[in-house]
Amino acid sequence: MQSILVIGGLGFMGSNFVRYLIKNTDHRVIVYDKHTYAGRLENVKDLLEKYPNRIKVIRGDVCNEELLEFIIREYNPDIIINFVAETHVDRSINEPAPFVKTNILGIFSLLETCRRLEVPLLIHISTDEVYGDLSWTKDEASEDWPLNPSSPYSATKASADLLIKAYGRTYGLKYIIVRPCNNYGPYQHPEKLIPRTIIRLLLGKKATIYGDGMQIRDWIYVEDFCEALYTIMNKGKICEIYNVAAHQYATVKDVVYKIVELMGKDPERDIIHVRERPGEDRRYAMKIDKILQLGWRPVTTLEEGLKRTVRWYLENKWWWEPLINDRYVIEDEPWINI
Numbered sequence: 001m002q003s004i005l006v007i008g009g010l011g012f013m014g015s016n017f018v019r020y021l022i023k024n025t026d027h028r029v030i031v032y033d034k035h036t037y038a039g040r041l042e043n044v045k046d047l048l049e050k051y052p053n054r055i056k057v058i059r060g061d062v063c064n065e066e067l068l069e070f071i072i073r074e075y076n077p078d079i080i081i082n083f084v085a086e087t088h089v090d091r092s093i094n095e096p097a098p099f100v101k102t103n104i105l106g107i108f109s110l111l112e113t114c115r116r117l118e119v120p121l122l123i124h125i126s127t128d129e130v131y132g133d134l135s136w137t138k139d140e141a142s143e144d145w146p147l148n149p150s151s152p153y154s155a156t157k158a159s160a161d162l163l164i165k166a167y168g169r170t171y172g173l174k175y176i177i178v179r180p181c182n183n184y185g186p187y188q189h190p191e192k193l194i195p196r197t198i199i200r201l202l203l204g205k206k207a208t209i210y211g212d213g214m215q216i217r218d219w220i221y222v223e224d225f226c227e228a229l230y231t232i233m234n235k236g237k238i239c240e241i242y243n244v245a246a247h248q249y250a251t252v253k254d255v256v257y258k259i260v261e262l263m264g265k266d267p268e269r270d271i272i273h274v275r276e277r278p279g280e281d282r283r284y285a286m287k288i289d290k291i292l293q294l295g296w297r298p299v300t301t302l303e304e305g306l307k308r309t310v311r312w313y314l315e316n317k318w319w320w321e322p323l324i325n326d327r328y329v330i331e332d333e334p335w336i337n338i
Helices: 012-024 046-048 065-075 087-094 097-117 153-173 193-202 222-233 252-262 289-293 301-316 319-324
Strands: 002-007 030-034 055-059 080-082 121-126 175-179 183-184 207-210 218-223 241-244 250-251 271-273
Touching: 002 012, 002 065, 012 030, 012 046, 012 222, 030 065, 046 055, 055 252, 065 097, 080 097, 087 097, 087 153, 087 222, 097 121, 097 153, 121 222, 153 175, 175 222, 183 222, 183 301, 193 207, 193 252, 193 301, 207 252, 218 222, 218 252, 218 301, 222 241, 222 289, 241 289, 250 252, 250 271, 252 271, 252 301, 301 319
Parallel strands: 002 030, 002 080, 030 055, 080 121, 121 175, 175 241, 183 218, 207 271
Antiparallel strands: 218 250
């Protein structure tokens, strides 16, 4: 049994991984989270009630080095997994300052704490967006592909990756960086495309497509990502980077149309095109040879994953209903005032 500190463990991907650990292992899990708009206690509340001896939630900011150091000394984790980040590109366009603070300065605070305490291993969750727009090539980005971020969000994530690599080289920090493609599934905040589309349709609003909708993304069901991360946690090499993707490529338009179909709506009536997001990347694509060599394989097709996701939001109105007045859910073009 190991002690795992999950920083940002109340967010979408973090809480799903906490669920994976509780369900599939006997590890003890300590969740450290600021409780932001997207990091909600509701995401793990049932686990707290059912497994009080295996999971503990502590409220704290990643920028608070003093508290971070206390928590790490107190619980002495075998592994720290960092999910914490401001993640929504639309928000980064309107308000980049929180992204710089959390995604760069917060990671700096975490790295300084890990360096002082000589933590055994830090696993950091990055993003495929650090590679930038690959519409100019048919290639897929390998882990050593040059970083070329386009948005304030992806630029701050690339900055964090470089800081971590520097701490590994200079101070001997033991780390692994994981770069996933677009995750989707239960507990994803409705600011993101798939839950936003589902919830807008449930509210009688039109689904929106930014621009022509031909932006190509690679989509991975969050449970498949959790399995990949656990594989990396156990088999990954120190000071390496691992891309995680499902090679389930589809355009934004394809995904929105599929959700409309699954919900029995009319594409002609229930979808509108709005202005393209500023600086929009047209294509993301990653090679996944390294993670495949560890024995992991994605198992959920995009169609099956979307069916499960639509079903979950249909059955869990209690979870998403308090979030529907967010401008990033109800406004068609949430960056319109920049």
